Structure formats: structure tokens, C-alpha cells
Amino acid sequence: MSNTFGLHTFAVAPVWDLARIEPQIERLKEYGIGLMEIPLLRPSEIDTRAARAFAGRHGVELVPSLGLPGTIDVVERPQDGLDFLEPAFRVCAEIGGFGLAGVTYGTIGKTTGRAPTQREIDGVCRFLERAAKGAGAHGIRLGIEPCNRYETHLINTGKDAARIVERIGADNIFIHLDTYHMHIEEESFASGFEAAAPFLGYIHVSEANRGVPGRGMLNWTACMKAIAEIGYGGPITLESMNHVDADIAGGLAVWRPVAERPDDVIEVGLPFLRDAAKAAGLELGCRRAGL
Template sequence: MNVFGLHTFAIAPVWDLDRIEPRIEQLREYGIGLLEIPLLRPDEIDAKRSRAFGNRWGVELVCSLALPRVLDVVEQPDEGLDFLAPAFKVCAEVGSSMLGGVTYGSIGKTTGRAATKKEIDGVCRFLERAARLARGFGLRVGIEPCNRYETHLVNRGMDAARIIERIGAENLFIHLNTYHMHIEEESFEAGFKAAEPYLGYVHLSEANRGVPGRGMLNWPAMMKAMADIGYKGAVTLESMNHVDIDIAAGLAVWRPVAERPDDVIEIGLPFLKEEAKKAGISLG
């Protein structure tokens, strides 16, 4: 069975327990056993309260982020690590085993051309240092390939796999996202196969970021590709229902992704469970 998760953008633009906890019984009924915390500003997270919440409800907490736009890990790696250090600390304090997301760059920040050798070399040096720092907190670090409109650095599963193979750090993993895969991969089969040796986390996100099943994403093909590699890790619904202002522009989210926001949860979660079941995958 794969742990079934929900990114809290489905409920609130930040990690807001006052809005999230009243929904937790409903989420548990849908099979949710994991909640993803966006660490856009790590200092805003009440780690003690969050860990107590997770323990009280028996819900796993994981964290993700994208680096702020002001950071450039190629030219200013030390500043990037200074941002990640408190994020790693929060991860450990809330009980997360990992930090996923765009750990190598910023959402919506591109040069308009292919990544240069200097940029890839710099990203690898930075992630090697980040992985070493994360080990001190007992954490794994995810690399989420994103579409060409959000980054030019890592777009496909094979791009992330090459970086991990080059670095050789055992606590680096690939964090796939079906929204980005729908744009960048030749097929879901190709993307999952490329990422298979290092795959540690999957975001399930519709092609329009909204309610799963109401967009153009080929869910049967996606679920089959995941089943074919025997992936047993966490899968998490990510919908941009509510997006923090710090990343809304980078994501190009300026209108609601669902006319009725609750449809993301009340229709999207059952839809994903049913599509997974058809492929022989049990979510819950």
C-alpha cells in the first residue's frame, strides 16, 4: 500500500493548523495519512504544535519548498545553504524524514536558454553540500523536476537521475510531479523508468492544477507507469487551490483552479483512489 498524502495548498496557502485541523477527520475518511507542509518561510512554522498535531491524528508530516528568487545557488551557494539549514531544522522538529521540492533553484526563474555546464556544475556542488548538511538532521533531500516555464535547470526524471548519479549521495532522491511530467516527459512510462532507481516521492497533480479527473492528464497511463516500476512510496495530491503570494507569480497561478475549491478534496481524492485501484495500486 502507498501512503496517500495531501499538499496543504488544497486547504490554505500556508501551513495553518487552525484551518487544517477542522478538516482532518474528513481527510482521514478519504484515506489521507500524510500532509505536506510548504516551508516557504521556515521561521513561521510552529514545529512543536505541528508535531503534536501529527502524533494526535496519526498523520505523517513531510516538508517541501522552493528556494526564494533572491537566491542563486551557483553564484551564492553559501546563502542557499544558510536558507536550507533552518528549513532542515524545522523538518526534523516536526518529524519529517525529508525535504522535497525545488531544492536546487527558484520557481519561475529561468534564463530562457538551456542550462550551461557552469550552472549544472554549480547545482551539483550545491546539492552535494545540501545533502551533507541534511544528513546531520537525519533527512533525505528531494529533487523535483519542473517544467520549462518554471526552471531551465532540471525538467525531466532523467535530468534529476544524472545529477544524483554524479553526486553519489545516498540521501538524495527524485520527487516526481505529474503536472510537470505531462509537459516535459516523452511519456509517463519513460519518466517513471528514468526516475525509478532514485524515486522517493510523487505529486499527483492535474494538468490544470485543479480537480483530478477534470483536466487533460492521462491518469490511467500515469497510474500504470507507476505500478509497472513497483513504486511503494508516498503519493500526494497537489492542487494550487490556495497559493502563497511568494510563489504565485512563479507558478503563473492568477485565477482559481477550481470553481468550487472543496471539489479538489471531495471529488479529487476519491477519483485518484479509484484510478490507482484500476492499476492495482492501493492508496491509503
């Protein structure tokens, strides 16, 4: 089984900055990278023509992701959220991305300190139903990423996400799982991936401390085995917080370096992930994802 191997921009730069990223792309491709994830912290800042040209020059895919700003409450003021997502959808379509990933239903680092109320769940579902239609109008898909309890109280597990996708019933919504959050919230990688499997469209592989894969506490053998067992064929992207924009660092609780030597995230982490995947029967490399 072959999966496109991706890398989040934060591993090499705090924002999508081609002047900083392009000089590194051939080196990254040597490690098997065939996809770059673009953080849409401020969608209007993305030069979509330049980004698409970059992707064409180097033969890589581009996938945008985001978390909603702290000023937006999709339950109380859903239109604010839809207004923010609209330019993000445009960016995604213009760069040729298959969809928009991330915390599209809420703000990273914003919780009530309590379990979600039925009113909140109902409001999130109504919002995502409208957002999915907006994404569909641009010919793209909409992802929802469960996050740990310290970053959101709304969607924490694969099962939570699957219930919401099933309720909405839109055919262009996918689940985006992240091993960092799963390590905190799931009973096991097997149960989390299995619950999300019917709708799974994107995976972040991230060490338990957001640093160098293989140098933390995450059980990579179990993780890769669980991915292989569900027959997942989509992108698998390393997300490491080597460099983080100030607008999101607080929500992620990133205030110290995640690696003593930042280059180890690339030089040690990427080969480690490819080896761990291979041992489970997966192949990570440059390939168009079949989504």
C-alpha cells in the same frame, strides 16, 4: 501495493495554519489521507512542536517542501542557499519528516530562457552535494523536483534528475516527480517514472490544470500504470493550487481559481485518484511510508 496518500496544504489553505487545517483533518482522513505536505515558504514561521503534536494526535505523516527564494542563486552564491536550507532541515527533523521535498536547487519561476550551461549544472551539483551533507547531519533526506521549462531551466525531466543524483552519489538524495510537470516535459509517464525509478522517493499527483483530478487532460490510466510498473512504494500526494501564498503564486503562474468549486478538489479529486490507483493495482491510504 500500498502507498501513503498525501495532500499538499495548498488544497485547503495558503499556508500551514493549524487553526484552519486541524478542523478539516478528520474529513480528509475519511478520504484516505495519511500525510500532509507543509510548504516551507518561510521556515521560521513553522511551530514544529505544534506540528508534531498535530501529527501525533491524528496519526498522519508530515513532509515539508519548498522552492528557494528568488534572491538566491546557488551557482553564484551557494552559501546563501545553504543558509536558507539549514532552518528548513531543522524544521523537517523536528516534525519527524523523512526528508525535504521540492525545488531545493533553484527558484520556481526563474529561468534564463536558455538551456542550462555546463557551469550551471556543475554549480548545482556542487551545491546539492553540500546540501545533502547538511540534510544528512539532521538525519533526513533531500529531494529534487524536476519542473517544467517555464518554471526552471535547470532540471526538467526524470532523466535530468537521475543524471544529477548519479553524479553526486549521495545516498540521502531522492527524486520528487510531479505529474503536472511530467505532462509537459516527458515523452511518456512510463519513460519518466522509469528513468527516475532507482532514486524516486516522492510523487505529486496533479492534474494538467492544477485543479480537480479527472477533470483535466492528464492521462491518469497511463500515469498510475507507470507508477505501479516500477514497483514504487513511497508517498503519493495530491498537489492542487486551491489556495496559494502570494510569495509563490507568481512563480507558479497561478492567478485564477483552479476549480470552480474548490471543495471538488477534495470531494471529487481524492476519490478519483484512489479509484485510478486501484485500477492499476495500487492502494492509496493511511500508512507509514517505508522510506
